[in-house]
Amino acid sequence: MIRILIIIIIINFCSALNYSEDISPIIYNNCTSCHRVNEIGAFLPLTNYSEVNENKYWIAYAIEGTDDRHGDPVMPPWPPDRSFSTFIDERYLTDQQVHDFLDWIDLGAPQGDPVLEAEMPDFPDGSSIGEPDVVFELEEPYFIEGNGEDNYRCFVIPTGFSEDKEIAAIEFRPDNKEAVHHSIITVVPSGYANNIDNEDSEYGYECYGGFNLDILTPLVEGYAPGMRTSLYPEGIGDVIPANSDLIVQMHYAPLDTDQIDQSSINIFFKDEPIERYIQNQQYANPFFLLPPNVITEVRDSIEVTADVSLIQILPHSHLLGKSWEIYAVTPENDTTQIIKINNWDFDWQSFYTPEYMIPLPQGSMIYANAVYDNTADNPDNPNNPPQWTFWGDGTEDEMFFIAFRFVPYQDGDENIYLGDEEELGDVNQDGTIDVLDIVTIVQFVLNFSTPTDSQFELSDINQDEVLDVLDIVHLVGIILN
Numbered sequence: 238m239i240r241i242l243i244i245i246i247i248i249n250f251c252s253a254l255n256y257s258e259d260i261s262p263i264i265y266n267n268c269t270s271c272h273r274v275n276e277i278g279a280f281l282p283l284t285n286y287s288e289v290n291e292n293k294y295w296i297a298y299a300i301e302g303t304d305d306r307h308g309d310p311v312m313p314p315w316p317p318d319r320s321f322s323t324f325i326d327e328r329y330l331t332d333q334q335v336h337d338f339l340d341w342i343d344l345g346a347p348q349g350d351p352v353l354e355a356e357m358p359d360f361p362d363g364s365s366i367g368e369p370d371v372v373f374e375l376e377e378p379y380f381i382e383g384n385g386e387d388n389y390r391c392f393v394i395p396t397g398f399s400e401d402k403e404i405a406a407i408e409f410r411p412d413n414k415e416a417v418h419h420s421i422i423t424v425v426p427s428g429y430a431n432n433i434d435n436e437d438s439e440y441g442y443e444c445y446g447g448f449n450l451d452i453l454t455p456l457v458e459g460y461a462p463g464m465r466t467s468l469y470p471e472g473i474g475d476v477i478p479a480n481s482d483l484i485v486q487m488h489y490a491p492l493d494t495d496q497i498d499q500s501s502i503n504i505f506f507k508d509e510p511i512e513r514y515i516q517n518q519q520y521a522n523p524f525f526l527l528p529p530n531v532i533t534e535v536r537d538s539i540e541v542t543a544d545v546s547l548i549q550i551l552p553h554s555h556l557l558g559k560s561w562e563i564y565a566v567t568p569e570n571d572t573t574q575i576i577k578i579n580n581w582d583f584d585w586q587s588f589y590t591p592e593y594m595i596p597l598p599q600g601s602m603i604y605a606n607a608v609y610d611n612t613a614d615n616p617d618n619p620n621n622p623p624q625w626t627f628w629g630d631g632t633e634d635e636m637f638f639i640a641f642r643f644v645p646y647q648d649g650d651e652n653i654y655l656g657d658e659e660e661l662g663d664v665n666q667d668g669t670i671d672v673l674d675i676v677t678i679v680q681f682v683l684n685f686s687t688p689t690d691s692q693f694e695l696s697d698i699n700q701d702e703v704l705d706v707l708d709i710v711h712l713v714g715i716i717l718n
């Protein structure tokens with residue numbers, strides 16, 4: 238093994254930064270899933286040397302954190318502050334990766350030996366879970382005009398279920414991935430949205446910040462590009478009641494050409510009985526006023542009335558929204574940081590799943606603060622000049638809304654990992670955890686090579702957000718076990 242390491246060291250010292258060896262893995266593993274043909278980032282394909290080289294300054298701008306964004310980069314898109322709390326499937330470049338990219342530009346962006354270029358990862362096209370039990374497709378293809386504008390549309394999908402169905406996962410599958418920016422799904426009693434649906438002569442009906450209904454309905458799933466759905470852990474599940482409709486709200490990104498979308502929703506039934514049902518709690522505070530030309534902070538608190546474990550959260554505001562911070566304080570005065578978003582972006586919202594369930598004992602208070610920028614300096618402000626703004630569903634209205642998903646608390650919940658735990662340690666993804674994985678982590682720890690996001694996650698065995706010798710010790714322990 239020492240010999241292998243020495244060879245690796247020699248190789249690493251001999252080669253200067255170049256695209257093939259150093260930059261292509263950064264781009265292909267963190268950017269290309271979206272930045273290629275037929276995907277949401279198709280306007281800027283990043284699939285080979287010349288595409289990356291031609292756009293290197295644009296990329297450099299996007300991956301560097303800027304002061305006006307509190308140090309957060311524009312790309313890859315990941316709104317939550319990673320120093321505040323940790324979620325599964327986080328997207329980010331490490332500082333080292335950003336430095337390598339900038340240094341590579343300084344060196345004149347050399348290509349290196351094309352033979353050594355990183356392999357393009359597999360971009361799975363189908364379900365991230367497996368074979369669904371039921372697939373609901375939009376009843377007809379929806380025509381999206383290529384007018385360069387956002388388009389928000391709700392579609393009613395009757396389930397036809399005549400009995401309650403126990404659900405292991407609801408997975409949204411975008412059809413036109415260049416067009417679908419994000420979606421949210423709710424469940425309503427059959428026919429509940431028929432009036433509003435029938436008023437609109439085209440398929441579906443217009444809706445922006447929600448489903449345009451007169452009640453708050455449970456948000457059962459959300460989708461944003463690159464987010465994977467996973468099955469609920471053992472014994473945990475959700476129910477779609479008999480005689481209900483699903484409503485999916487689609488946000489179609491601005492397009493230059495006319496296009497068609499016919500997305501679908503995969504339903505996975507639960508194999509084993511559910512012991513703990515997922516509870517969907519929506520919290521809305523409609524009582525705020527946002528005066529023009531002012532930045533306003535809305536602060537609120539919510540009491541937790543039973544022992545629960547939080548499994549997902551989705552904060553939501555519209556275009557004046559600037560930031561969010563949500564944390565809980567237990568009756569013993571312990572603080573749990575839940576989510577912080579420094580640069581709220583309506584385009585990149587979704588349910589966030591913590592790595593481990595977050596226990597919230599009865600009597601805890603959840604504090605939620607949202608900031609709204611209703612000045613002319615906010616480039617997203619829908620009103621020019623700024624206007625008084627209140628709660629509402631429309632683009633020019635605002636919201637203070639949080640969707641929580643939780644289950645009744647059980648001992649040990651804080652140790653239930655909500656990602657794909659069995660992979661932890663299998664850094665080279667060959668299906669076994671062995672000495673080869675140790676060699677790979679050693680290289681990361683010694684800075685001989687740079688882990689991709691997912692390699693970082695899989696190497697961070699003790700889940701403390703740094704790769705160091707402790708992870709190697711942990712992994713050796715797992716292998717010897």
Ligand code: HEC
Nearest residue numbers: 267268271277278295296299300311312313314462463584
């Ligand atoms: C999950 C999908 C996704 C991933 C991953 C992603 N992008 Fe993007 N990118 C987009 C979309 C969509 C836009 C258009 C702007 C927007 O919607 O935020 C964009 C915009 C950009 C822009 C233009 C930004 C501007 O403000 O002008 C650049 C440059 C860029 N991406 C580079 C990258 C790089 C480099 C990576 C990897 C480090 C990356 N992107 C990862 C989807 C993605």
